[in-house]
Amino acid sequence: MAVVIVQPAPGETPPLVSRVLAAAGMDSRTVLLTDGEAPSADLYGVEGMIVLGGRGCGFGETAGGPALLRNALAAEVPVLALGTGTRMLTAGGSPAARTASGAPGADRAVQLTPAAGADPLFAGAEQPPPGLRPARDPLHLPADTVVLASCDGLPAQAFRIGGSAWGVRFLGRNGAADPWAAGLLGRFAALVTARSEHTAARAFFTRRAEAWEERFAHQTPAYEAGVARMRLAPGGVAVDLGCGTGRAMPALREQVGAGGRVLGIDVTPAMLAAAARHGRTRHGRLLAADCTRLPLPGASVDGIFSAGLLDHLPDPYAALREWARVSAQDGVLLLFHPSGRAERAARHGCPLDPSDLLAEENLRPALEGAGWHLDAYEDADGRFLARAVLRARTRGGPAAAQPARLPSAGASG
Incomplete structure (x- = not known):
């Protein structure tokens, strides 16, 4: 330090x-x-x-x-x-x-x-x-x-x-x-x-926010295909968590429709400012926040899309519990990356790490421990995708929050 x-x-x-x-x-x-x-x-x-x-x-x-x-x-x-x-x-x-x-x-x-x-x-x-x-x-x-x-x-x-x-x-x-x-x-x-x-x-x-959108624009179709796997109902609430420039927000808006709500949340204000410049406020609201301490009511979110975030957090298990807290019954969590694990490891000149949180044998128990059920797992060239659904809440348990109205969150930046 x-x-x-x-x-x-x-x-x-x-x-x-x-x-x-x-x-x-x-x-x-x-x-x-x-x-x-x-x-x-x-x-x-x-x-x-x-x-x-x-x-x-x-x-x-x-x-x-x-x-x-x-x-x-x-x-x-x-x-x-x-x-x-x-x-x-x-x-x-x-x-x-x-x-x-x-x-x-x-x-x-x-x-x-x-x-x-x-x-x-x-x-x-x-x-x-x-x-x-x-x-x-x-x-x-x-x-x-x-x-x-x-x-x-x-x-x-x-x-x-x-x-x-x-x-x-x-x-x-x-x-x-x-x-x-x-x-x-x-x-x-x-x-x-x-x-x-x-x-x-x-x-x-x-320092990368200004050029981020142009650099990775070619990944937009992959993001759209990933969001499609969430299968959210019209009128729901969807969150692009660790949204960066908000590339998933247009596809999330298409799923929840005009009657739904979309939030793009990121910890870096410069990324949110770039998202606003690229018109993502037409699809939802932008909010600067820590993904492990979300300023959202319990049981208020129907779907969370998160690309390339979970395994970079200092305490991913706490993050999974927090995401369960804000999710409604049967809420969907989609973990995504436009590259498979082996593809990314090779790009960095490293072998696959058996302790990698995103390996299925590690991710499944981590999700289960936080209240999620993993119902789809794909790790191939060109895509990593894990889809989980929130299990039934335990009466009186930490996830037993009642639905509440989301706070207003204006565009950041």
Whole structure:
């Protein structure tokens, strides 16, 4: 697990930053933004980013920030900007809507705002200690900024942009803020760890989203043939889970008809934005969500189509249970890939793995354990397909939820 430390010029990384990251078992590497150098924009292996300031730090305020930071924000990689590094963060965000500034004067106490109590990073934090130096320089804040710490006359001393980027502007004097800063860095390291699986997926797919549809357009007939095997009734609710650019959504809409509902769900906002650009909102709604914690009522879905997702999840068994929770009685789950297992293994220069979850002898008990009955299994050149039906629910069991109305989910991106 790696955290990138972005600095505007050569210099030693603050010992506190290095110490906290090392204690959390994280590797770190430094990216310098010196004149004439263009750091790589590749996020491969990057689970978090810390942006440090420096004397005269203003890099990227007019250029929109370095590409590495812009890519991190787009892929929702957790970012923590400290001191004047917050200028770089705000320059990489959305267009400015307001300005935080204050007139010089006596030091004022920095206080957490009520919003900090529900913030993913600041929740549980103590109030900052006395002896801090609030930032006084103007800072242009993106429209979606949430202020997390402020002081009288000097607003926005700490803030969050979107759901994955934080800025902390105030500084300690004579080490007065070290314990508080150590706690902040420790919580950031814990957040990076907790989000690492999703971060890796978003980083991988975000930079591929723009070309994804064109690259795999030839697979559309295979997707249509796979969806046809679901045999859903008109008026039902169908989900394309891990939808990417939503290639299965038109075929799902054709099955459930105008009176049915189609949802395309993916964890990568850039993929959903690409799906919207390619007109998939004509066939259903797009929703950014974790496929193991679906924001859907129990027993509300009639069919789940999932292509190339299950065996890449950190806990596929939990995913199968969650998919059973949201499925109605006799709901259909179709696991699909436009290539067979042997075909994919050969493409990667590997033999078939006997422990592969998608092997029939492994998949059948995994499905049964989550409440599904496997009624069709095909693994051949040109297609992998496994069709399962939800078995009868046990009275009072975890899958015994009652049908409920689906929440409205607008197009993401």
